Amino acid sequence: MKNMLVAENVTKTFDGLVAVNRVNIVVKENTFTMLIGPNGCGKTTLINCCTGILKPTSGRVLFEDIDITGWKPHEIYRVGFVRSFQIPLPFIGLTVIDNVLGAMRNPGEAPFKAPLLKKWAHVEEENMSRAMDILARVGLEKHWDLPSSALGAAQLKMLEVAKGLSSGAKLIALDEPIGGVDPASAHEILSHVSRLKEEGLTFLVVEHRIDIAAPFADYIYAMELGTLISEGPPDKVLNDPKVIEVYLGKEVEAC
Amino acid sequence: MLTVRKLNAGYGKLQVLYDLSIEVPAKGLTVVVGPNGAGKTTLLCSIMNIAKVFSGEILFEGNSLIGELTHNLAQKGIAYVPQMGNVFAGLSVMDNLHMAGYMLSKAEADAKAEQMTEIFPVLKKFIHRSAGTLSGGERRMLAIAMGLMKNPKLMLLDELSTDLAPIIAERVMMEVARMRDELGITILMVEQMAKRALEIGDTAYLLVSGQVKYSGQANSLLHEPELCSMYLGIKQLPGQGETKLSVAEEGSEGN
Amino acid sequence: MSTHGHFAEKFKDILLGRAFHMSLIIFVLLAFLYFSGGTSIILSILIQVAVFSIITMSLNLEAGYTGIPQFGRVAAVIAGAFAVGAIPGRIMAFFMSLPYGAEYASDTVNVKLVPQINAVLAGSWLLSLGFLLMCIVIAGAAGALVGWLISRPAIRLKEAYLGISMLAIGDFLMWVGHNWNIIVGGSVPVYVPDPFRIFGAARFNVIVPAFFLIAIIIFIYLNRLVKSPLGRNFRMLRDNELSASAAGLDIVKVRTQSLVIGACIAAIGGGLYVIYTGSVAAIGMTRLTFTFWPWAYMMLGAIGSNVGVFLGVFLLTILRTMIIIYRSQWFGFLQAAGIDPLWLEYTLLGAVIIIVILFLPYGLVPEKVRPMLPANRVKKVISQKQMQT
Amino acid sequence: MPPWMSSGLIYASGLALTAGSITLLYIATRTFNFAVASMATIGFYTVYTGVALYGGLPYQYFPLALLVGAITGVICYYGLNRPLLRRQAAEITLMMSTLGYDLVLLSLIQMYADFLTNTYKLFPRRVTMSLYDFELFGDRAAAFILPVIAIGILMILHIFLTKTKFGVAMRATIENPVLAGASGINSDRVYLVSWIISGGMAALGGAFMAMAMTGTPVMGMYTIPLMFAGAILGGLGSIYGGILGGFVIGLTEYAGVFLLSQKFGAWVLGYRMGIPLFIMAATLLIFPRGLSGIPLFKILKSLAGGSLGGEKRGVSA
DSSP states (O other), X not given: OOEEEEEEXXXXXXXXXXXXXXXXXXXXXXXXXXXXXXXXXXXXXXXXXXXXXXXXXXXXXXXXXXXXXXXXXXXXXHTTEEEOXXXXXXXXXXBHHHHHHTTSOOGGGSTTTXXXXXXXHXXXXXXXXXXXXXXXXXXXXXXXXXXXXXXXXXXXHHHHHHHHXXXXXXXXXXXXXXXXXXXXXXXXXXXXXXXXXXXXXXXEXXXXXXXXXXXXOSEEEEEEXXXXXXXESHHHHHTOHHHHHHHHTTGGGGO | OEEEEEEEEEETTEEEEEEEEEEEOXXXXXXXXXXXXXXXXXXXXXXXXXXXXXXXXXXXXXXXXXXXXXXXXXXXTEEEEOSSSOSOTTSBHHHHHHHHTTTSOHHHHHHHHHHHHHHOHHXXXXXXXXXXXXXXXXXXXXXXXXXXXXXXXXXXXXXXXXXXXXXXXXXXXXXXXXXXXXXXXXXXXXXXXHHHHHHHOSEXXXXXXXXXXXXXXXXXXXXXXXXXXXXXXXXXXXXXXXXXXXXXXXXXXXX | OOHHHHHHHHHHHHHHSHHHHHHHHHXXXXXXXXXXXXXXXXXXXXXXXXXXXXXXXXXXXXXXXXXOOOTTHHHHXXXXXXXXXXXXXXXXXXXXXXXXXXXXXXXXXXXXXXXXXXXXXXXXXXXXXXHHHHHHHHHHHHHXXXXXXHHHHHTTOOHHHHHHHHHHHHHHHHHHHHHOHHHHOTTSOEEOOOTTGGGGGGHHHHHHHHHHHHHHHHHHHHHHHHTSHHHHHHHHHHHOHHHHHHTTOOHHXXXXXXXXXXXXXXXXXXXXXXHHHXXXXXXXXXXXXXXXXXXXXXXXXXXXXXXXXXXXXXXXXXXXXXXXXXXXXXXXXHHHTTOOGGGHHHHHHHHHHHHHHHHOTTOSSOOOOOOSSOHHHHHHHHHXXXXXX | OOHHHHHXXXXXXHHHHHHHHHHHHHHHHSOOOTTHHHHHHHXXXXXXXXXXXXXXXXXXXXXXXXXXXXXXXHHHIIIIIHHHHHXXXXXXXXXXXXXXXXXXXXXXXXXXXXXXXXXXXXXXXXXXXXXXXXXXXXXXXXXXXXXHHHXXXXXXXXXXXXXXXXXXXXXXXXXXXXXXXXXXXXXXHHHHHHHHHHHHHHHHHHHHHTTTSOBOTTHHHHHHXXXXXXXXXXXTXXXXXXXXXXXXXXXXXXXXXXXXXXXXXXXXXXXXXXXXXXXXXXXHHHOTTOGGGSHHHHHHHHXXXXXXXXXXXXXXX
16 A cells, blocks of 8 residues: 655644654555544644644655645645544535535636636536535535535534545545534444545544544554654554553553 | 533534533532543533533522623632633733632732642742743642632632642642542532542543443442543453443433 | 426515615615705716725625725725826827826816817717726726735735735825825826716716616626636635635635735726716825725625625615705704714714624625526536436 | 924824724724724814813813723723624624724714814814923923823833732733633623723823824824724734834834935925835734734843733633
């Protein structure tokens, strides 16, 4: 399996505070790779550094062997690496389907072509047809024409995934896809995601509700205080004393 | 003293707590434990009307707290020590203590502040420094002192042991137990350092993914081997055999 | 559903819609003004509606659709007004071998020059029309340039910082015009050659439909623009910049596009305004008239709906006019105390902004959330999908 | 003192107060207060009415200006700002709402000017307030008194914010509203007091500025970009920064115009507004978050001890 994403020695400091400290991760193609760790351990900061929201202080980020360190988010998006946000950020003034369409490109985005329906309508129709397929894959096809502000929390999470899919991305980074979602919907979301993985996509998932998410993972990285403390297949990481310590405090012996 | 019934709460659209019911008996120490992201902090925030309550009941001494403004809650005798942002970084240590005792008279506040500096000598040393210059541990001490300043009937403590050296954490825990024993303060404590908390606590609740998975005597909860697996969310730890799901069900019925 | 039922449904929607009710109110008020004041009042209302709906629609593009806090609308309007005041007349002067340099704008020369140009314009249909088109093109170009220049620093700033900076730029341009005599005469207004002179006494009756036509063309253009993938990009930027960027948008580019198109249109509005008034006084290009009033029009009508903007401009312009006409009848008590009731215009402006914010946060005709493609095409795609499954 | 300097000091003191008023309100309530324009004009007219109708020196009417300004602030808070804050309105909405209030006030000011003209036969539309001033050390007294008052107000504010219980509670609320609420501090009252102080400062600032420039009903309207420039230059993070920013803007306007007109000729005078706006633009281009983004300013601030507001609101939240 080839490497989709490689982060080499990524370090990010804020005013002298080290949020991410020389972290190395590798996301292999067609895997569900999980990044776990307690609140404030630097998971989201790491994802932000990889997807261009933040610029790493040092280190390199490679996507399919292209150095994407310091690229802008829309440039990283173009090479096929997209992300979702922990708190869903839908475009509330748009319908569900337009939220998905917004991530697809269309000649009608050029100012001189935009007023001329003929120049872009056929592409838009194709896109829309594709968008409907994507919505069906995440279980939102019935809500395509609702304003996205009318969706519930779990649906918004799936909309984020759909936005990622619509770009034709190869790697999708999901920041807490099941945070704030009830356990039943969380299972549903993750089964959708794992079905998409079967179809050939790669996922990098940040999540701390490992009780629900771990069974879906192929490989887990655990972080604490900005550094990696463990990595490997789920069995290995979740039984790693260091990980248990982070999650349980010091009283492992008590159990 | 405090009763929470069928609470559904969260932030904006995100729901974090699902039909959560807990009971905090007067003059007791109630401990809420659970993995990251279980909604422990959100529980305290919904009591303080900081998070959004979607439905359910919160009763304090028989009166509903839903919709009460936060500062009125403080005047009713509920003190809240948040995990993050628990001191005023721009104010001196002395001012922090006085602000915490905002509802006390000048003389009372002075006396109480004096008492606090005796309990926490480190505060005396930095009394005129601004709280922003304190180290993590010192800040935490200040936060606890600020909670105690209020002479509360009910104290809500969020993750006291964060950032504290083990020895100091131990002392803080003893201090909490002493507050219950000597001052007769009712305490609702959310804690990551589960073992110590459960040792000193009276009643305990285990929160997982926004739902109560276990409730009962703090001590007996400590002796449940499932605790470990519950925390980590692994259904089967190697060598442990089948999980006793019945325990969890019993627990939720116990509410 | 039968076609007949469909139309009945649609008709019912329109009848119950806020836009329809607002139009009714406007119509009644207009009829009332017509019977009490005659045609000239109606015409003066219509001309203002035409000019200000252009300016307000451009503001709506930037603020309503793209979410830019455009508190410097006046800057682009000034660009158009100054360009029309300074350039087309000079071009005419050049071809007529009249002075066209700095002295064109000096008060003693300008007052003699412009009537000469007007006389030539009045002699030819073609020339007049060409002159009008030239004015529009020059105004639009100047506006686009200013919009682009403003967008350069603007991309780095956020929210209120951006708003205040644009407000300051607008003010600054006004002071430049007021002091730098060679543009539009500084403190003495320059005259603008009049492409409608050819109609003589009927000038006004022609200007109104002509400007309305231009406003409607811009309305159609903007409606198509915002109902396109580009319009969707604008809205994405408005709803969430971070998310828009993660969805592959170059936010700097999209913001620049909105600012340039908006400024271009606003400048055309400014150019038309000075053609209608016949002169450019820099000091009259205030942010009160060309930034704050358009904001009030837009907020009352609807942020993000051009029909709403149109109705908002109409309704408020009528109310403003009524204050002017009926000041002595209705506000006699103020006049008795020596107070000019015209100041009530400011009260109206302020009150509208406050009331809208407090009670009508989405305006009278809120934007409808619909797909960008026309409904029939959307239906085709969706039914195809449903057939597949 | 050369004339540009005396006028500059007077004007800059006024601008400092208005910029401080904008900053205080912004850090307390996230509201960019447009109404500072009319509040300043109201302050000027309060003083003008006093001296024109009842005689005496402008200085005796300053407390009255403070009071009137505070009242306009209270009205705006209860009528407009509080409902919007409760609704957690966006920054732009808060800003637009004060614009509406500003325009209503402006119309009232215009009517009041008409009223003064008609009833008392005054000329309130072009007022030279410096005529009512007296002479001190061979110069206008205002050039000495007003900077002193401005500094005095700054000191009183500093003492209020650091030494009184309520002042400290204000800083606490501004820094961390959640924790302050949990400590029993009523944030409503803090916002109200912010409006009172800020309204008073704005009105006094207007009364100051009128001592250096021609007092007109639209003077606030014309100078509001400069007030904002001062506040933005100060970085909107600390009230001292805002006051300093306003002072710098005011003084450079007068000094800059003087120096440039000596070098290039009198035509520069027309562009006087350009100088402060240029300073603001330049600052924002280099430091998009104003002076407080400059490390030097941070150092100064830390030397001055804990200041109001801190760098970020709710750092810890």
